[in-house]
Amino acid sequence: MQVIGTWPPLHLVYMAGAAIQAGVEARIFDAMNKDLSFDDIYAEIERYRPDYVMAIDYLPVTGAISTATVPDVIKILNMAKEIDESIVTLTGGPHPTFMYEEMLGDTSNRIDVIVRGEPEVILQTLLEAPKGADPRNVSGVAFRDGDEIIATKRQPHIKTLDDLTPAWHLLDWEDYNYLVEPQGRMTSIFSSRGCDMGCAFCSQRMFWDRDWRSRGPKEVVDEMVHLIENYEVDYFTLIDAYPTKGRQRWEEYLDLLIERDLGTKLLIETRVEDIIRDQDILHKYRDAGIIHVYMGAESAETDVLKALKKGTTMEQNKRALDLLRDADIMTEASFMIGFPHETWDTIQKTIDSAIYLNPDVAVFPVVTPMPFTPLFNEMKDRIRVWDYSKYNLVTPIIEPEAMSIDEVMKALGRCYMKFYRKKIREVKKLPDGYKKTYMMSAMKLMMGKHGSNFDFAGAGMVMPHPNPLS
Secondary structure (H helix, E strand, O other), X not given: OOOOEOOOOHHHHHHHHHHHHOOOOOOOOOOOOOOOOHHHHHHHHHHHOOOEEEEEOOOOOOOXXXXXXXXXXXXXHHHHHHHOOOOEEEEEOHHHHHOHHHHHHOOOOOOOEEEOOOOHXXXXXXXXXXXXXXXXXXXXXXXXXXXXXXXXXXXXXXXXXXXXXXXXXXXOHHHOEEOOOOOEEEEEEOOEEEOOXXXXXXXXXHHOOOOEEEOOHHHHHHHHHHHHHHHOOOEXXXXXXXXXXXXXXXXXXXXXXXXXXXXXXXXXXXXXXXXXHOHHHHHHHXXXXXXXXXXXXXXXXXHHHHHHOOOOOHHHHHHHHHHHHHOOOEEEXXXXXXXXXXXXXXXXXXXXXXXXXXXXXXXXXXXXOOOOOHHHHHHHHHXXXXXXXXXXXXXXXXXXXXXXXXXXXXXXHHHHHHXXXXXXXXXXXXXXXXXXXXXXXXXXXXXXXXXXXOXXXXXXXXXXXXXXXX
8 A cells, every 4th residue: 555645567568568558459447546446347347348357566666576466467467367268378577587487387377378477568469460370479577388488588688768658547546546645647757767786675686687778868858847747746766676777867857957947856776875976976866856766775784685685884874864865855764674583672673773873754664585596595494484375575474483473563663652752742843844754744644654553652653554554
């Protein structure tokens, strides 16, 4: 659940665009943001009677939680087959890309084709072929042929991302709003795809094969103008895993935003090192409309940071957050808990580090070894939860050697309570202005959603979404 706003499903916008390019009529049914049920989805498929149904979630900000959507994806595709056996069912994303044998090996999963890797060209090629054509002739797919599972060769990445044609016109734009004051219409866009960093827990580098490609800064800004003028968008989230890679290109993008003076606000995720790199141009971040930056601090322990292959230190994290604060930009940082070595002492160190770093917003995702990442094999003997729907960065999956899973859940509550007990007092002391209004509004929204879980000292505090940008 997106507590502080609803974001359009950008992946579906691009899938629909690829379908249109193939000459196929396309529709987007965003049941999640409409808060609809499986019965509603069933009724929509039965009413519309499509030739193809594709359920996919492959571009959240972190690229990390597609595994949690897999059970629902399978349920939707199975429903489509119940309605009409001739409907071709498709899925894709990080989990299906790497776990296609497991998914197709279970014959109760009524999946016709799995799109493996960057999906637009693959989907367009599938849809341009006659229905029922042999998918062996399409690169980047996996499917069943009797008792055999077939996987074709990988499809090369798209060379020019600006050639893609998102179907923005198919969205119900009234569904997408950023609820933090001042309220406004929200969308996600991307200026790059991929990540060449080595974080052991993230699917981005694996899904994109450590490839990173960017769009042209002018093309991104032109798209923003189109969305402002045609759909009255006020807030943009750059869903790039690494939007600031390459200072020259990134600064060109900032300069264009400043020059065009769009009057919009942006939220981004990026690397600690790049904030330090850009300390002399952080005023441009603010002038370009960037109001909120998310970074992964992850741990206070040097050994853990090395194991996660973050490539950063605690002091670098502190420096970056202080620089952003000085530039009057909202900061958000994540701190992982639930490692196999976790103890109540290490939990307290994590809390202490979050308080020391003092981002405006702290989130405490639970270590979740996605089944296709290096982390999974390293922690496999401590995994106690095998229901993929729980792989959501909130539910404990690992049982530490010195703690129970229930204790990890209690520790999660302690992290939020102790950080926000201090933070809410700090925010109340801020002078009246945008930052105080923004923070109080965000906290009020989160408290309204989850306050009963973290009630203390007369101020209901909450456990936010593991990454409010996602």
